Each structure stands twice: as C-alpha cells, then as structure tokens.
Amino acid sequence: MTNGKIGVTTENIFPVIKKFLYSDHEIFLRELVSNAVDATQKLKALASRGEMQGELGDLTIRIAVDTDKRLLTITDRGIGMTADEVDRYINQIAFSGAEEFMAKYKDQAIIGHFGLGFYSSFMVADKVEIITRSYKEGSKTVHWECNGSPEFSMEESDEAHDRGTTIVLHLSEEAKEYAEADKIEELLRKYCRFLPVPIAFGKVKEWKDGKYVDTDKDNIVNDTDPLWMRKPADITEVQYKEFYHELYPTGEEPLFSIHLNIDYPFHLTGILYFPKIRNNFEIQKNKIQLYSNQVYVTDQVEGIVPEYLTLLHGGIDSPDIPLNVSRSYLQSDSNVKKISNYITRKVADRLQELFNTMRPEFEKKWDDLKIFIQYGILTDEKFAEKAQSFMLWKNTDGKYFTPAEYEELVKANQTDKHQTLVFLYVDDPVAKLAALEAAKGKGYDVLEMNGPLDNHYVNWYESK
Structure with a gap:
C-alpha cells in the first residue's frame, strides 16, 4: 500500500x-x-x-x-x-x-x-x-x-x-x-x-x-465512422440526406451539402448543409457542431466559421482546434483564420458549381438560398466578390437573372438621359399593383425585393 x-x-x-x-x-x-x-x-x-x-x-x-x-x-x-x-x-x-x-x-x-x-x-x-x-x-x-x-x-x-x-x-x-x-x-x-x-x-x-x-453489452451509442470521414466519391446523395436527419431528426430536407476535406496547411473534414430558412433566421444559428478527432467540442463556432455561415448546419472536424476552445485562442491562432478562409472559398465554389451545372434546380431553391448569399455578401467582402456570378435577382414575372444578365436585359429601355442605368423594384407586388402595372405599361421590368435582407442588400448594391 x-x-x-x-x-x-x-x-x-x-x-x-x-x-x-x-x-x-x-x-x-x-x-x-x-x-x-x-x-x-x-x-x-x-x-x-x-x-x-x-x-x-x-x-x-x-x-x-x-x-x-x-x-x-x-x-x-x-x-x-x-x-x-x-x-x-x-x-x-x-x-x-x-x-x-x-x-x-x-x-x-x-x-x-x-x-x-x-x-x-x-x-x-x-x-x-x-x-x-x-x-x-x-x-x-x-x-x-x-x-x-x-x-x-x-x-x-x-x-x-x-x-x-x-x-x-x-x-x-x-x-x-x-x-x-x-x-x-x-x-x-x-x-x-x-x-x-x-x-x-x-x-x-x-x-x-x-x-x-x-446489462446492455450491445447497446452501442456511437457511430465510429461518421460520414465526413469517408471519401466524397463513395457517398451517395441519399446518404448525405440520411446523415443530415441523424444530426437533426426534426429538420426539413436540406437544400444542398458541401463536403470539406483538406490536409494542408491544416487538417479539416466535415459536411455542411444549407437548411431551409425563410424569415426568422436568428434562431437557426449555432447548428454547426465542431469536433476535434471526432470528439465533440462545441456548437459555438463564431470565429472559426465566418458569421454568415453560422446559418449552415452540419459538422466539421479538425485536430488543429483544441478541445477547450477559448476566445484568446481564436483571436491569435493563424490556423483558425486559414480554416475560416478555406470554408468561405469552398462554400462559394460549391454554390458556383451548383449554379453552373444545375441552374434550373438552383433557381427553384433560390428563395431559400437567397438569405445565405445575401448575408454573406453583406458581411464578407471576399465572398461578395465571388457571389456576383451566382447571385440571382427575381423579377415580378418570376424569372431569375444574375446582376450582369439583368443589366443586359434592361439597359436599352431603362437608361436615363444621364446614361445611368435604373433598376425598379417593388417590395409588395399586391399592395402596389397599380404602380407595378403602370411601370410595366411603359415597358419597364420590375424586380421583386421582399425578403428579410433585401433592403440591406439594395443599400449595399447602391453603395457599390
């Protein structure tokens, strides 16, 4: 003893x-x-x-x-x-x-x-x-x-x-x-x-x-091989959706998924999902689960994931982030900044890929996607630059255009005497039907801007 x-x-x-x-x-x-x-x-x-x-x-x-x-x-x-x-x-x-x-x-x-x-x-x-x-x-x-x-x-x-x-x-x-x-x-x-x-x-x-x-030797409570640890080429779309419902049993079908996988200059794997969000998006934050070597750390990922991407759901795993994440660590560690930039780039690249390869489905899901993209544009300058090629505007006829496409559509009929291009938009097509019909009667095209961030986005766009 x-x-x-x-x-x-x-x-x-x-x-x-x-x-x-x-x-x-x-x-x-x-x-x-x-x-x-x-x-x-x-x-x-x-x-x-x-x-x-x-x-x-x-x-x-x-x-x-x-x-x-x-x-x-x-x-x-x-x-x-x-x-x-x-x-x-x-x-x-x-x-x-x-x-x-x-x-x-x-x-x-x-x-x-x-x-x-x-x-x-x-x-x-x-x-x-x-x-x-x-x-x-x-x-x-x-x-x-x-x-x-x-x-x-x-x-x-x-x-x-x-x-x-x-x-x-x-x-x-x-x-x-x-x-x-x-x-x-x-x-x-x-x-x-x-x-x-x-x-x-x-x-x-x-x-x-x-x-x-x-008494319950076979009551295994964990999944030793989470989906993010597998190669994306080996995963079907059905498996991505099944994993989403494993993480969020009561959630609706996600819009799209993004598989993250990088070994240098840091290690990070994960799967992020675009959930359906329409109005009160604040309550949807803190849905991304952070892991370190498959050990759960936190769902408070501000500082690791860019602010606008805290609206996403899913999980990310990085051994380069310690288990007891502290604010001082996040502010001082260079890997955290690299991880944040990488996630921004991957999200933008994935959205561009979806836009390029499956635009009809992209447009079909746009009303749900728009809040993510606008939030990113308003809060992240690098993302805003990339987003111009897949940002969509919807007119009152229900047709979708990128900003460049829309400019080409209306410049002949909506350029004033000062050679300034004029975009018209309405926030409530029903309540303002008379004004809308008057504009259309003159051959003008009118955009529909009635989302929760549209006013902020219009102000941002005008300032640019």
Whole structure:
C-alpha cells in the first residue's frame, strides 16, 4: 500500500479545477471517455507495430451506472497503466500553485494530458477509484483511490483484472443526476456519438472478475465512422440526406451539402448543409457542431466559421482546434483564420458549381438560398466578390437573372438621359399593383425585393 500527496504542494487542486479549468461540469464524461479512446488507440498502434503480445480482442469501451449506489464506471481495454505510470500520470502533476497550473494549461487541449482530463472527475465525485492493469506482460493490477483531497492511496495486487483501465466515480449528492441512465446516455450522444472506438452503455449489474459488468453489452451509442470521414466519391446523395436527419431528426430536407476535406496547411473534414430558412433566421444559428478527432467540442463556432455561415448546419472536424476552445485562442491562432478562409472559398465554389451545372434546380431553391448569399455578401467582402456570378435577382414575372444578365436585359429601355442605368423594384407586388402595372405599361421590368435582407442588400448594391 502506498499513501501520498498529489503534486508537490499540499494545496488542494480540485477547487481550482472546478472553478477555472472547466466551466461546465458535464464535460467530465467527455474527458474520461476520450482518455479511454486514447488508451485504446494507443494499444491498436502498438499491435500494428508488433509491440504487443496477444490478441486485441473486444475493444469496446463500457460505461455503466448504478443509480442506487451513485456509481458511474468507465472501462476500457486499452494499454492500461503500471504503478509507475499511475504515479507519473496521476500523482505527479507537479504544480507549485493554482496560478502556475492555470497559466500552463488554460489554453491547451486537455486530451493528451491524461492526468488533467482525469481530474475533471472530481467536479462530480466525492471519491474516485482507478483499477488498471498494463498490457505489458507480467503486470500487476493497480488500485488507486482518492477522496478529493491531495491525499491518495495506491496498491498493487494479483487481483484479477482485465487489461485496461476502469474509472469508478462515487458521485456526490449534488451530482447524483449523473447516476441516472437517461442523463448519461444524453451526454454520450452529445459528446461521444462519433468517437472512433465503440462505446456501450448500460446499468451496472454486478462486480465480477475485477470489473463492473453491465446489462446492455450491445447497446452501442456511437457511430465510429461518421460520414465526413469517408471519401466524397463513395457517398451517395441519399446518404448525405440520411446523415443530415441523424444530426437533426426534426429538420426539413436540406437544400444542398458541401463536403470539406483538406490536409494542408491544416487538417479539416466535415459536411455542411444549407437548411431551409425563410424569415426568422436568428434562431437557426449555432447548428454547426465542431469536433476535434471526432470528439465533440462545441456548437459555438463564431470565429472559426465566418458569421454568415453560422446559418449552415452540419459538422466539421479538425485536430488543429483544441478541445477547450477559448476566445484568446481564436483571436491569435493563424490556423483558425486559414480554416475560416478555406470554408468561405469552398462554400462559394460549391454554390458556383451548383449554379453552373444545375441552374434550373438552383433557381427553384433560390428563395431559400437567397438569405445565405445575401448575408454573406453583406458581411464578407471576399465572398461578395465571388457571389456576383451566382447571385440571382427575381423579377415580378418570376424569372431569375444574375446582376450582369439583368443589366443586359434592361439597359436599352431603362437608361436615363444621364446614361445611368435604373433598376425598379417593388417590395409588395399586391399592395402596389397599380404602380407595378403602370411601370410595366411603359415597358419597364420590375424586380421583386421582399425578403428579410433585401433592403440591406439594395443599400449595399447602391453603395457599390
């Protein structure tokens, strides 16, 4: 039995973690499951290089709750840890105080710092246990325990335990909601639904052979191969639509999709959709889900995705964006600006492609697409330049024209004595029918401008 203190001071780290490192307590589950995924992926890498003896076997990560005992367990069959590794990764975080600790880690990704991600568990637990056995031949089972103070106990034994690690959280009274199956399943589907290792969830049945055994071993809650990880050439239009409805079960059919895939100078994959939006578009924002190596990060993507594209739906995945995205990071990191520019370019290129290759369908969907394109024109100068070749104006006869096409159509009959081209438009063809008919009687063509952004767009166009 080993007893000791965590870190190199007697200062209690746990209130620091609760107050500063994680603003949302539910993030603890993401951190613990992601650590389990990391341990599993490392084992697979070792096996692929011939550095591991034996069979990989079932690598499913198992999560279970015992509501009555307020227990939550996360079990993996990854690389596990020896006593020395537990001491290095868990006990010797080596901080000299809260300020130094936060200065070092506040803008870094937590995943990859096993000890830090693990310590998020103390936001919700009165006591935490680690039962682990390394994949290395001859390893003993290590049992570590801590009640939320800097003191811990650790012992090695010949106790039966499968290769890998089990984390047991003895949840606090204040966090008892995390012992409810519905709550945990909700969080798993939010944060872990696309992790690359199968995750099974169920209720604890019993403790057997060194691990908690759950009742629903086949209740896999995640998709290990999300659509954005596949090659666009291998995906059908039906699959794109099915994936959209997986993300947004109550959503209408999307208008179009855009598959993002780039490896240099940064890594980014994803699928974005143009949803149907007509009037109150503000409520449609924050529908893009941001992932880092298939781990959910946030749906607050301002600063990563240009403002007007926050109206889009879908998911993007980039390992170049850390899990704990901060405003200071977004403002200072050069990759974020490159990602934003890339997405703008890809959206513009896709719209141009759709316009060039399927204009009748593009026109058919224009009334839904217009708000995206106008919003982009009004807020992004680079997009505005590209959009002139696929921006459409609709006249009161229901015909569509690009600005250049429309100028060619009306210049002979709507150029005044100062050689200024005059465009006529109406915001309500019914209420202003008399004026509209009078204009048409003189041979003038009249545009219909009655969308939520049309007044702003007209002012922008006139200023140009």
